[in-house]
Amino acid sequence: MDHHIRVAVADDHPVIRMGIESTLDDISSIQRIGSAADSTQLVTLLDAQPCDVLVTDYAMPGGQHGDGVELIAFIRQRYPHLRIVMLTGIEKLALIRSLTAHGVSAILSKTDDMSHLRAAIQAAHIGRRYYSPRIANMLKALPATGSARLSQRESEVIALYVGGDSINVIAEKLQRSKQTISTQKVSAMRKLGIETDADLFKYAIELGLTRKAPSE
Numbered sequence: 001m002d003h004h005i006r007v008a009v010a011d012d013h014p015v016i017r018m019g020i021e022s023t024l025d026d027i028s029s030i031q032r033i034g035s036a037a038d039s040t041q042l043v044t045l046l047d048a049q050p051c052d053v054l055v056t057d058y059a060m061p062g063g064q065h066g067d068g069v070e071l072i073a074f075i076r077q078r079y080p081h082l083r084i085v086m087l088t089g090i091e092k093l094a095l096i097r098s099l100t101a102h103g104v105s106a107i108l109s110k111t112d113d114m115s116h117l118r119a120a121i122q123a124a125h126i127g128r129r130y131y132s133p134r135i136a137n138m139l140k141a142l143p144a145t146g147s148a149r150l151s152q153r154e155s156e157v158i159a160l161y162v163g164g165d166s167i168n169v170i171a172e173k174l175q176r177s178k179q180t181i182s183t184q185k186v187s188a189m190r191k192l193g194i195e196t197d198a199d200l201f202k203y204a205i206e207l208g209l210t211r212k213a214p215s216e
Contacts, residue, residue, distance in 0.1 A: 004031035005125050008049070010042045010056040011035075011087065016110070020055060020087075023114050030121065039063025039071050046079055053121050058088040058095070072102050073155070083124040085117070093138055094203040097192050100139075101150045109134040154188035157181055162204035 007030050011017040017035055024032045033049040036042035040063040042056070054075065060067040065074050075082060085106040086099055099107055106124040108116055112132035123130035131139060150158070153174075160170045167185070171178045194200050 005029060005121060006031050006033050006050055006052045007121060008033050008042065008045055008051045008054050009035040010054065010060060012037050012057060012060045012062065019114060020117065023117050027118055039065035039067060051082060053083045053085060053124050055085045055087065055117065055121065058086055058090060069098050069102060072104060076103060085120045085124050091134060091138065096135060096138055101192055106130040107135045108132040150188050150191055154184050157184045158188045161185060162201060
C-alpha cells in the first residue's frame with residue numbers, strides 16, 4: 001500500500017518553484033505529481049492526476065481561473081477533498097483573515113525557512129492547521145471569530161459589496177431581501193474581524209479585490 005502524500009506545486013516564479021520542488025523531492029514520504037506556473041496549468045494537472053495536497057503561491061496571475069482567494073474558492077469547489085498549503089510573500093493580516101475564512105489551514109510566509117514545508121504538508125494532509133513563525137505571530141492579533149469560514153452566501157454578498165454594489169443592488173441580483181443581505185454582510189464582517197465599512201474596503205484593496213466605492 002502506497003502511503004506517499006501526493007503533492008502538486010503551483011508558483012509563477014521559476015526559481016521559487018524549483019526551490020519548492022527540490023525541498024519536496026528530498027522528503028521520502030512525499031510524491032510530487034507535477035508543477036504549474038499558473039491556474040490554467042494547475043487545473044490541467046489536478047484534472048489529470050490524483051492529488052492530496054496542493055502547495056500554491058497566493059499571487060499567481062495569468063491563468064484563466066484567477067489567483068488568490070478567487071482561485072482558492074474555485075479549487076475548493078472543484079476538488080473538495082484537496083488540502084491546501086498557501087505560500088505568500090504578502091504579510092497582511094487581511095490576507096490571513098481571508099485565507100482562514102476560506103478554509104486554508106496551512107499558511108507559510110515566503111520569508112520563513114522552507115523547512116516548514118514538510119510539517120505544513122503533513123498537517124494539512126490530516127486536516128490540522130499549520131502556520132510558519134511569521135504567520136503565527138500575525139495571527140496573535142486575529143480575533144477568535146476571524147477564523148470562522150464564510151458561508152457561500154456571505155462570500156457572495158461581500159464580493160459584490162466590495163465590487164461596488166449597494167445592498168439594494170445585491171438584493172436584486174441575488175433575489176434576497178435587503179434585510180437578509182444586510183444580515184449576511186454583518187455576519188461576514190464579524191467573522192473576518194472587521195467592524196466598519198471603511199475597514200472592509202481597506203481589506204478588499206489590500207487583497208486586490210476592489211478599488212471602488214459602493215454604488216447608491
